[in-house]
Amino acid sequence: MARVREGEQSALELLFARWEGPLFAFFYRLGCPPSSVEDLTEEVLVSVYRRRHRYDLDRPLAPWLFGVARLVWKDFLRHRGRELAQATPLEVAKELPSPMHDPSELAEIREESEAVRRAIEELPDEQKAAFVLRHYHSLSYEEVAQALQVPLGTVKWRIHEAVRRLETALVDARSEGA
Amino acid sequence: MNCSEVQASLVDLLYEEVAAEGRARLMAHVEGCDQCGERWSHLRVLSAAADRWSPPPLPRGIAERAVARVASERAREASRTCRVSPRIRS
Numbered sequence: 001m002a003r004v005r006e007g008e009q010s011a012l013e014l015l016f017a018r019w020e021g022p023l024f025a026f027f028y029r030l031g032c033p034p035s036s037v038e039d040l041t042e043e044v045l046v047s048v049y050r051r052r053h054r055y056d057l058d059r060p061l062a063p064w065l066f067g068v069a070r071l072v073w074k075d076f077l078r079h080r081g082r083e084l085a086q087a088t089p090l091e092v093a094k095e096l097p098s099p100m101h102d103p104s105e106l107a108e109i110r111e112e113s114e115a116v117r118r119a120i121e122e123l124p125d126e127q128k129a130a131f132v133l134r135h136y137h138s139l140s141y142e143e144v145a146q147a148l149q150v151p152l153g154t155v156k157w158r159i160h161e162a163v164r165r166l167e168t169a170l171v172d173a174r175s176e177g178a
Numbered sequence: 179m180n181c182s183e184v185q186a187s188l189v190d191l192l193y194e195e196v197a198a199e200g201r202a203r204l205m206a207h208v209e210g211c212d213q214c215g216e217r218w219s220h221l222r223v224l225s226a227a228a229d230r231w232s233p234p235p236l237p238r239g240i241a242e243r244a245v246a247r248v249a250s251e252r253a254r255e256a257s258r259t260c261r262v263s264p265r266i267r268s
């Protein structure tokens with residue numbers, strides 16, 4: 001990031017290449033419409049460049065960068081409306097069958113994964129963002145708090161609440177399957 | 179530590195937000211208690227189920243487009259600086 005600030009082209013290319021995947025995954029899991037996920041990712045990368053002088057080089061990059069992503073996301077929700085974000089059905093990710101499981105076990109695992117995925121999609125936005133950052137991007141609670149600009153206790157509550165909802169969904173899926 | 183205290187900490191245990199000493203005490207309880215053990219194994223299943231949700235393959239060209247936009251912004255900035263600087267010098 002220091003070299004990006006100095007205007008080094010190769011550092012900028014490396015930074016963008018390093019982060020396009022995680023940012024794309026972030027917006028995808030937040031439930032942004034597939035058609036917008038690419039644009040949002042690109043927007044964050046450009047914003048990161050524009051804000052490069054605001055980044056404190058002594059601090060970890062991920063929370064700051066996801067903080068920029070959060071601003072872009074909020075802006076998107078404000079301007080394009082929630083209906084759009086919710087109306088478009090998400091593409092279901094394909095799962096690779098694991099050779100370790102027999103077919104019935106595999107079907108059960110698939111159902112559980114489906115149930116959990118749907119439950120994540122249905123989480124309130126703030127809980128979803130906190131959960132996605134902790135679970136899929138391995139940010140600590142403290143880093144999630146930095147990224148989302150909320151107190152640590154709020155992050156902890158959101159993650160606990162999100163997990164509680166997912167557990168309920170999982171238990172329901174199991175009792176339906178039984 | 180009683181069961182409700184333990185269960186209130188299991189999510190933090192899952193997400194590595196419990197210091198080593200607390201972690202050892204929680205695990206000791208979880209291993210000896212059916213109810214907490216079951217909740218813990220639920221959380222592990224949940225976590226593994228969430229792990230199986232992968233995003234679609236990354237489309238090509240996002241970073242490249244962002245690099246191009248930055249380059250054109252830089253070019254604009256540079257041309258502004260060039261127009262202004264001769265006047266500053268004179």
Ligand SMILES: [Zn+2]
Nearest residue numbers: 181211213214
């Ligand atoms: Zn117990």
